Amino acid sequence: MSNSAPGVVGAKHWTVGRIARITVMVIIAAAFILPIIGFIAMAFRSQEGVLAGTDGFLGLGGMSWDNVVFSWSQINGFGPGGGGLFTRWVGNSLVVAVIGGILALVAALPAGYALSRLRFRGRKVLLFATLLAMVMPNTVLVIPLFLEVNAIGAVGQLWPVAVIMGFFPFGTYLVYIHFMTTMPQELVEAARIDGLSEIATFFYVALPISKQVIALVAFFSFVANWTNFFLPLALLTSNQENKTISIGIQELIGASPLFNATVAAGLDVKLYMPQLALATFLSMIPLLIVFLTAQRFLIRGQTVGAVKG
């Protein structure tokens, strides 16, 4: 793209159209970024500073580490008998998101490979069902899933949540596309001629060229699991100890004097906007870590090209 600069219309001089385009884009970018900066700043502010309104532009002037220490004592103090619920919830989220992600990988890798490179009856139907499940919003299934889990008496436990999260049709689709684009059919044929079974071909030929798609599936499924709200709400609300962080933050909001003075009055901890912002910010850190780890795979695109020979 960049080396075509000389030919691009208006690339060298400041026409009205060019100025208008850049102005619009910058204003919209500011509208997207400034709220986030202000929100992160909020996590470092104090309720006193917020009320006094003396923290300056976006509250950036009121940021301090002491505020974070105090806010953390409030967040961590939430819960019966000295608190600690917040870390417990984060731990639960890690458990379901990681187990769900591993299950998604274990299921999606062989399935995506089989759908893309093997011929069998029912392949088209299965592919269609996968695509359909992928484009369907997942909250539509939450009530049926609740009824199912309720029928086996497992509401309030973490394992059904992790298992359900393991069903990740988008992951199967990603693997399907991966093998369609990077693994020539002749490689499968060659492996067959060499006497490898279909299963062995998957493990010894297909898997070793799948690093990138493994990272993609792991990333997308972890993010989806971590931010899932309705499923844990329906399955885990009944057991406060087993909540995930997304519905835990909902409980923190419900305990804030900003929104519910009566509930908040009965609590030792005070959760105002800085505390809620810090709790949200902390709950995003695992996502940030996963994003930074997977980033090079996400950005590099889909060029693996290792199998051209």
Added chain:
Amino acid sequence: MSSSTLATKRTEPPAAGGRASTTPRRHRTRHAESRGAWILLAPYLALFLVAAAIPIGYAFWIALQKAPTLVNPASGFGGLDSFITVITDYRFSGTFINIFSVMIVWLPLMMLGIVGLALLVHASPGRFGSTMRFFYFIPGALSGIANFVLWVYLLHPTQSPLAPLWQEVGFGSLKEIVTDGNMPMILTGMLFFQGVGTWIIVVNGGLNGIPDEIFEAAKIDGANAWDLAWHIKLPLIRPWIGYAALMNLAYGFQLFLEPYLLRQISSGAIAGEWAPTQLGYAFAFTNRNFPAAAALSIILLVITLSIGVVIVMKSGLFGDEKEKKR
């Protein structure tokens, strides 16, 4: 996909020919291939059953049961009673009207935002364009509850950086901001902020797939940047636009988190059964009327599945037709 067609052309021995061959040896490999495929599919199929097929089937079965009441605790076959309960519920049509009232504002703005920003990014080659695209994407990283808390911060009439604006308009409390009348605007803001970035990247990917020669040819013919965008890029990315519109439409029917939490922070200024999913939640958890909850899920499932079928059939994004030629 092109690599796979190339591969078949390069490998000439009959073994690679595929369907036509019917020698006994071929038959055996076919059989082994099919058995291998099902073994490889087993974990995925098990999860598919547990997390989709069985709950859907079970929901159908539950929906056909009678709801047990205090007078008559026995459950039994109730036919379509639960569907009638749901459809005649005084809140039922309201929840759909609510969803439509949001979609009327949100979908056009969303599509305009996605297409407009994707075209602007595409018209800005080099570092500036990619930086802007990255900025537009950042809010998308805050999905779900994080985006919600961010919006609570923005909407709060005393704590928000927009507080002077809210007070100017006359909003003194969240209860005055979160009203039925303002819901379309609030949800549009939340959903746009959270969703537009990802879709810009998708549509931008479509734009990047257009060969440069097309633009070069148009420029030689005297097309300016506006002509390029309107007469060339826009028609070429129509499939992506349709895909984005349908995906967002389906998304609209399953709104839950935002209205559910907006009620919580506004001390009940909006109804607890504002969206259809919330009504289903109320049937299941407040009324303990599982047949009605299941029936409502099935209604929503039929709507979103129909949209889904259109997406899968119409969008050429899945490369399945090309695959058939193999």
